[in-house]
Amino acid sequence: MLESHDVRAVELSALRDYELPGLMSAAASLNLERYSYVSVHAPSRFSELSESEVSRLLGLCRDHGWPVVLHPDAIQDPAHWDGFGDLLCIENMDKRKPRGRTPHELDRWFDRFPEASFCLDLGHARQVDPSMTGAHEFVNRFGNRIKQIHLSELNSRSKHKPLSTSTVLALQDVSLRLPQVAVILESVVEEAEIELELKMARSALDGAKMQRRSAPAYMAVT
């Protein structure tokens, strides 16, 4: 699906823990040469597999140097994740979750995992705080840890939607402050709309456009 598009980063995802064994055994034989950045998203919770089994399976990622994106509210025993170093990539959460939604709530995880990196989910950040003040604060506190960015639009039911013009405009401001890292698009779109979604994403991360706007956002929808 991605072959005909100019994308160089990919995140392999096993959001349900029962998907993980299959993903890990397939990962070894996947042709990922065209991607300069590969990461793996860990299951969002551990029900059919134990946390220790999950962390053991994800050990393959250490061998490949693939960051493991992990939801902080899924962590029950931090000791299982100690060996991942900066490949442990903690993600900020959406409104449904009890923890990890704000910079303050993530503090304790980075205290516990001082080497861990950060997956800044801009969709989650905007859903939790539409003013984007929280997103700026994430950058203030953990900017030097950002390993990758998740990009999408979330509705109030926490469903991933295609990027709208409103979201693009809202993200341009904070994008000026983001490091040059991999961006993983989490939008749910039809295959025919992938290129449009990529265009919207590039626009969202084009902070220079924000700087060129001399008038408030509501006067400059382009």
Add this chain to the structure above:
Amino acid sequence: MKESAIDTLQAACSASWTNIAASRTGAHSERDRIRSLLRAQRLVPSDTAFVVFGSLARCDWTSGSDVDWTLLVDGEAREDHLSAAHGIRSALVEAGYKEPSGEGVFGGTVFSHELVHRIGGESDSNRNTTQRILLLLESASLGGDDRDVRERVILQLLKRYVEDDYGYRPSAGWRPYVPRFFLNDVVRYWRTMAVDFAAKRRERAGRGWAIRNLKLRMSRKLLFVAGLSMALSCKLRPSTRLTETFESDEQFCSAMTGHLQELADKTPLEILAQWCIDFSAHGAAVEIFGSYDRFLELLADESSRKHLETLSVEAAQADDLFARAREIAREYQEGLTRLFFATDGKLTEHTQRYGVF
């Protein structure tokens, strides 16, 4: 594709309503065009819906129609909602669509909170009532979290009407009944439109009077008739979900809400067509739909439309085109009177009881 009630009725009446068919086709085509435009530019944010009203929603679109729309917001208030509305307006104008009419009722953001929580009382402004009733009787969503947002707001509205019918529901013993609160709001809106017509004639010194008069007597009246039919249908033509045995008030209210919501998804003409079918009112149908078909034919003719838009009150009395329009409206009224008062005894009895007092 399931045959529409209008097509079924047309066949049963051995009639040919070509202008109704053409305007329906035209409306669907424009809806697709607008939907594609909004999608291509991603102009509608999450938790909002781009909702159209008027002829585009009623599916009686003609070449002179404008696009009446709002950005319905059902979620957190965000400062970028205004940007989104501006962007939509610009895109539609660039695509050649006429800007909305309605003195600020359309062309901007509408918040579900206002529609759902302000029904009646001081805080229920003319604008709020208009936006609410039109959402229920004459709306369609074309972009965004479309079905989700519009549907859930309509469900909340209908739930309010049904659950707040305190004095009527318990005495009916969980049997289908005519929802008074809903019907009263529809009637109030119809009478408000009629009163506002007189007010506008005065404010505008008669400018545009003739075309507004015709529309009041035809398409605006159609809204009222559709709303009246929806309310009466709960008792006179309940859907299967309303004929079950209920074990709780919540279950019953949910069934009433569901019944009304199914109808809110149909156009007013479809609702009226089904009503004529249900009561085998073929004679009335020929008058109603035949006259409405000629009404659309008149609106679709640019010179006729422009003539009516500029006709003064004084000149109208001796004007041939206006006389023709008045005859169309008269036949339409005759058909409606025949349907509700000379077709079925129970329909007449219920119209008198619920529609008048």
